[in-house]
Amino acid sequence: MPKLLSGAEIVFKALEDQKVEYIFGYPGGAVLPIYDELKNHKSIKHILARHEQGAGHSAEGYARSSGKPGVLLVTSGPGATNAVTALTDAYMDSIPLVCISGQVPTHLIGTDAFQECDTTGITRPCTKHNWLVKDVNDLSKVLHLAFEVATTGRPGPVLVDIPKDIQFKKGKYKFFKNTLRKKLNGKATHKISNSELDKFIDLIKKSSKPIFYTGGGVINSGPEASKYLRELVSLTGFPITSTLQGLGAYPGDDPQFLGMLGMHGTYEANNAMHDCDLMINIGARFDDRITGKVDEFSPGSKKIHVDIDPSSIGKNIKVDLAIISDVTELLKSLIKRFKEKNKNFLNSNKQKTSKWWEQIGKWREKKSLNFINSDKIIKPQHAVQRLYELTKNQDTFITTEVGQHQMWAAQHYKFNKPNRWMTSGGLGTMGYGLPAAIGVQIANPGKLVVDIAGEASVLMTMQEMSTAVQYRLPIKIFILNNEYMGMVRQWQELLHEKNYSESYTAALPDFVKLAESYGCVGIRAKTPGELDDKIKEMISIDRPVIFDCVVDKAENCFPMIPSGKPHNQMILGPEEEEEISDEGKILV
Amino acid sequence: MAKSKSAYSVPGKIGKIERHIIVVWVDNEAGVLARIAGLFSGRGYNIESLAVAEVDKKKHISRITIVTEGTPQVIEQINLQLKKLVPVHKVADFKRGEKDILFRELAMFKILGNTKKIEKVKKICKKFNPVILDKTNKSVVIQVTALRAEIDKLALDLKSLGLISTSRTGAVAMTKGSKIFS
Numbered sequence: 001m002p003k004l005l006s007g008a009e010i011v012f013k014a015l016e017d018q019k020v021e022y023i024f025g026y027p028g029g030a031v032l033p034i035y036d037e038l039k040n041h042k043s044i045k046h047i048l049a050r051h052e053q054g055a056g057h058s059a060e061g062y063a064r065s066s067g068k069p070g071v072l073l074v075t076s077g078p079g080a081t082n083a084v085t086a087l088t089d090a091y092m093d094s095i096p097l098v099c100i101s102g103q104v105p106t107h108l109i110g111t112d113a114f115q116e117c118d119t120t121g122i123t124r125p126c127t128k129h130n131w132l133v134k135d136v137n138d139l140s141k142v143l144h145l146a147f148e149v150a151t152t153g154r155p156g157p158v159l160v161d162i163p164k165d166i167q168f169k170k171g172k173y174k175f176f177k178n179t180l181r182k183k184l185n186g187k188a189t190h191k192i193s194n195s196e197l198d199k200f201i202d203l204i205k206k207s208s209k210p211i212f213y214t215g216g217g218v219i220n221s222g223p224e225a226s227k228y229l230r231e232l233v234s235l236t237g238f239p240i241t242s243t244l245q246g247l248g249a250y251p252g253d254d255p256q257f258l259g260m261l262g263m264h265g266t267y268e269a270n271n272a273m274h275d276c277d278l279m280i281n282i283g284a285r286f287d288d289r290i291t292g293k294v295d296e297f298s299p300g301s302k303k304i305h306v307d308i309d310p311s312s313i314g315k316n317i318k319v320d321l322a323i324i325s326d327v328t329e330l331l332k333s334l335i336k337r338f339k340e341k342n343k344n345f346l347n348s349n350k351q352k353t354s355k356w357w358e359q360i361g362k363w364r365e366k367k368s369l370n371f372i373n374s375d376k377i378i379k380p381q382h383a384v385q386r387l388y389e390l391t392k393n394q395d396t397f398i399t400t401e402v403g404q405h406q407m408w409a410a411q412h413y414k415f416n417k418p419n420r421w422m423t424s425g426g427l428g429t430m431g432y433g434l435p436a437a438i439g440v441q442i443a444n445p446g447k448l449v450v451d452i453a454g455e456a457s458v459l460m461t462m463q464e465m466s467t468a469v470q471y472r473l474p475i476k477i478f479i480l481n482n483e484y485m486g487m488v489r490q491w492q493e494l495l496h497e498k499n500y501s502e503s504y505t506a507a508l509p510d511f512v513k514l515a516e517s518y519g520c521v522g523i524r525a526k527t528p529g530e531l532d533d534k535i536k537e538m539i540s541i542d543r544p545v546i547f548d549c550v551v552d553k554a555e556n557c558f559p560m561i562p563s564g565k566p567h568n569q570m571i572l573g574p575e576e577e578e579e580i581s582d583e584g585k586i587l588v
Numbered sequence: 589m590a591k592s593k594s595a596y597s598v599p600g601k602i603g604k605i606e607r608h609i610i611v612v613w614v615d616n617e618a619g620v621l622a623r624i625a626g627l628f629s630g631r632g633y634n635i636e637s638l639a640v641a642e643v644d645k646k647k648h649i650s651r652i653t654i655v656t657e658g659t660p661q662v663i664e665q666i667n668l669q670l671k672k673l674v675p676v677h678k679v680a681d682f683k684r685g686e687k688d689i690l691f692r693e694l695a696m697f698k699i700l701g702n703t704k705k706i707e708k709v710k711k712i713c714k715k716f717n718p719v720i721l722d723k724t725n726k727s728v729v730i731q732v733t734a735l736r737a738e739i740d741k742l743a744l745d746l747k748s749l750g751l752i753s754t755s756r757t758g759a760v761a762m763t764k765g766s767k768i769f770s
Contacts, residue, residue: 124623125630129674132618149674311668314661 004170007136007162008037011100014143015044017175020071022047022062022442024055028075029115030102033167035073047442047471050463052079054435056086057461060095061439064422065397067222069096069150070439076102077115080161081122085429088126090157092426093245094220096150097157099123100143105165106134119161130159136171144176154309155220192325197337199321203302205342205349207278209356210238213261213290216245216425217283217307219418221327225249226418228331229282235338237346237353239360241269243284244410244425252414258360259369262290263561264407267368267570268360270561273298274568275359281305283327286316287426292561306330368559368572369411378528380405380480380551384412384452387478390535397440397449399423399433401457404486404557409452431460437475438468448476448539455481455548456505465518468544476538477546479511482553490556511548520544603659607636607684609691609761610666611769615675616642616650623673624652633658633666637693637736637758649677653760655684655736680769688764694757695739696721698729701750709749713742 005013011034015023024047027035038046049055052074059070070090074083080101090097104113120132129149131142139162146158204210212233218225226249233240233256240250241261250257259266261273273279273290279301284290286305291297294316303319305312306327313322323330338345371381384405398413399422400406406423415421422440424432433451441449451458458479468475480486488503515522521541525534525548538545559570614620621640628635636655643651656666663681670679682689699709706728710718716732716739723729732742736759743754763769 120619121622124619124626128672309672311665311672313668315665 002172005173006033006037007133007139007167007169007171008033009040010136010139010171010173011143011162011167012037012041012044013173014140014147014175015071016041018069018144018147020044020069023071023073024049024059024062024439025073026050026052026055026075026079028077028079028102030076030104030164031073031079031100031162031167032102033164034100034102034162046073047438048467049435049438050466051461052082053085053431054438054461054464054467056083056097056099057089057429057432057435058439058442058464058467059097060086060090060093060432061399061422061436062443063090063095063097063439064219064436065419065440066443067419068443069098069147069155072097072099074099074101075115076104076119077117079115080119080159081117084122084126085427087123087157087159089424089427089429089432091126091128093424094155094216095157096155098146098150099127099157099159101159101161102167103132103161103163106163107165109163119159123159126157127159128156130161132161132163133166134163136166136169139166139171140173141176154217154312192323192330192333194337196321196323197334200304200323200334201338201341203278203304203321204236204238204280204338205345207276207302208352209272209276209301209359210236210278210280210353211258211272211276212238212240212280212282213243213273213284214240214246214249214282215243215284218246218249218327219283221283221308223418225283225327225331228328228335232331232335232338235335235346237349238280239272239357241265241273243287243290244423246284247410248415248418248421251416253416258364260410262287263292264411264557264559266411267366267559267572268363270559270570271363271568272360276301279303281307281319282331283307285312288316291316366572368570371555371558371573373528374552375528378525378531378549378551380482380549380555381408381412382528383478383480383525383531383549383551384408386531387450387452387535388413390532391448391450391539395447396420397422397437397444397447399436399440399449399451401433401451401453401460402428402430403454403457403488404482404490404555405452405454405457405480407487407557408480413452430454430457432457434458434461434475434477435464435467437477438464438471438473441468441473441475442471449474450476450478453477453479454486455479455483455508455511456485459509462514465515465520465544465546469519473544474542475544477544478538479546479548480551481508481511481548482551482555483508484553486555487557493556494560494562511546515544515546518544518546520546522546522548524548524550526550603661605657605659606663607655607657608663608666609682609684609689609759610654610656610670611680611682611761612652612654612670613677613679614650614652614673615677616648617675620650620675621652623675624654624670627669627673628654628656628666631665631669633662639758639760653758655759678769682761688767690762690764691735691759692733693736693739693759694731694733695742696729696731696755697743697746697751698727698753699746699750700727700752702726705749709746712745712749716742 059072063070104116150158241258258269261269304321305319437451485503512522639653716734719731721729
């Protein structure tokens with residue numbers, strides 16, 4: 001007869017067997033038995049957030065920068081509902097999270113008890129799967145299954161809701177491995193066939209205007225995938241562009257890289273996507289910020305789509321060759337087969353793509369990321385460029401909030417390695433970057449972690465500075481402070497006759513004093529002249545820093561594909577701004 | 589609203605709407621129906637009718653038959669999204685009107701009226717396997733099994749004959765011949 005354990009003990013036993021080192025959480029009545037058990041498990045460190053949303057984003061930052069699932073522990077009712085934003089964020093960006101929530105005792109479920117809510121009901125649409133555990137003997141199986149669901153196939157968040165009485169009850173513990181009857185999302189059921197690979201290679205050989213379009217799937221597949229991607233791109237000599245989430249999978253400063261594509265992507269990337277004859281989508285999902293109007297999206301191209309999630313294929317864009325696979329596995333076998341049959345492809349094919357590269361060169365000459373700099377006022381793009389120049393020689397991790405600063409960071413900060421760029425792309429969660437930086441710093445002690453932030457976003461989760469101070473996490477909050485919700489203001493300028501309705505924050509805290517009151521360091525830069533020295537000062541401080549970078553209030557983020565225009569007609573700068581049709585204004 | 593010209597969130601060309609019958613085998617566990625129904629409502633798909641019951645008592649497998657409408661692209665998404673759900677074992681999809689599939693719905697009608705009227709009711713229902721489930725001197729409960737359109741018509745015809753209550757199931761489906769759904 002195996003020893004019986006309490007539900008709370010089973011939780012920790014399962015976490016230990018899953019090799020969990022950190023949990024991010026916040027205690028409350030319905031999880032007290034689990035918190036009580038924490039002291040007996042020294043290998044697991046609990047990071048106390050200041051709000052469950054913060055704990056969730058920290059767990060996301062931890063997961064994205066380490067490749068391991070993030071674990072979140074919250075109480076019932078408000079604890080669970082506060083975690084919903086983070087769960088949805090993780091769901092949209094395919095981040096593996098395991099959220100354990102307390103629930104009122106089973107006999108009180110359904111009675112509108114204190115801090116009761118229908119947690120599994122509320123989180124059903126924002127998790128891959130969730131469980132309400134009503135029998136302590138199911139608990140170990142459910143917990144291990146939860147880790148498996150979160151991390152296999154297309155990763156994502158899961159939630160296990162454990163009523164308080166189950167946490168006390170004694171039951172059997174067993175370590176379950178690979179409990180799923182079928183592998184999720186077709187990952188293991190599909191073996192890549194040679195005929196698929198040959199079709200792939202054939203399309204590569206036939207094309208004269210090819211482009212790689214890569215996304216977060218490359219990052220999620222692990223560091224191996226980035227290595228193989230680099231190999232394939234250099235084997236073919238083709239140009240490559242990346243989505244917001246894919247940045248870092250391919251070196252941002254490589255000449256074959258055209259920059260990010262999409263709504264605020266580069267002129268060359270978007271035009272190449274529009275005019276190409278072969279689009280090779282690896283681990284991206286034809287999101288609406290990329291495709292624009294689907295009927296006019298890259299009309300003349302053959303399209304290959306590699307995705308681990310079968311439901312991603314054909315959802316938005318019809319493709320000519322679909323391969324359901326993990327990116328690493330596909331690239332590995334593709335490169336092997338390609339090399340066998342096509343020795344010296346790069347040189348023999350140079351001629352064929354030379355016109356294409358010439359055209360790309362012409363688009364590049366537009367220098368679409370250029371901006372008019374100033375020596376009086378700090379331009380936000382300039383600030384990001386300086387931050388990049390001053391940090392590029394060390395292994396730096398960047399998180400962001402959501403808005404203009406996020407796009408400027410994506411445009412001007414060049415990433416060379418995967419897992420160095422953590423941003424909320426799918427859900428677009430303001431307030432993501434600061435708590436995410438906490439998780440990143442925990443997973444990467446000793447490394448430089450910078451949250452490129454906007455002053456409006458960062459105030460949404462500012463309380464987490466207190467967490468950073470408590471655990472001595474020297475994160476740097478680099479605020480591009482323009483006193484506006486910048487992206488809202490930009491849309492109002494371009495689409496709503498400059499009616500800046502509620503996008504200006506008339507009362508902001510003094511961020512330097514705020515930093516001091518949190519027990520961290522505040523720095524302010526007001527002029528371009530002092531910017532470099534202040535950034536260097538920030539980097540040199542081994543404590544959390546809030547950097548208030550006072551920037552031009554009126555700067556807009558370009559290039560931009562405006563509403564009411566086809567995908568290959570971008571606005572490149574303020575001189576090109578023009579009226580947008582009434583029809584265009586209604587769109588998001 | 590005027591036709592949009594935007595590069596963003598513009599609806600693409602809409603394909604032809606088809607009616608499909610989707611059969612889903614699921615673990616009969618708490619919340620499984622909510623997961624299926626939530627998937628449909630959350631992604632904006634339609635459920636025209638739904639029939640659910642456990643078909644394997646030992647393994648606790650339920651068979652769900654869903655009648656839905658959508659463009660071929662939407663129907664494909666429904667299938668793929670359903671397959672991603674953890675408690676879903678398999679999904680089968682049929683276009684309404686496919687020849688080797690059988691469909692049936694069951695309906696119960698309560699009719700008030702004298703014997704003469706009830707005789708008339710029986711006659712109208714004759715083609716649809718009528719069974720008298722309950723009979724009094726002024727009412728009758730009659731059960732029929734038929735296709736949806738036939739039951740629709742029947743209900744309409746019975747209205748003037750004293751129909752006061754109708755209860756119907758969703759469609760269930762099965763393949764003809766020795767083949768089974770795969």
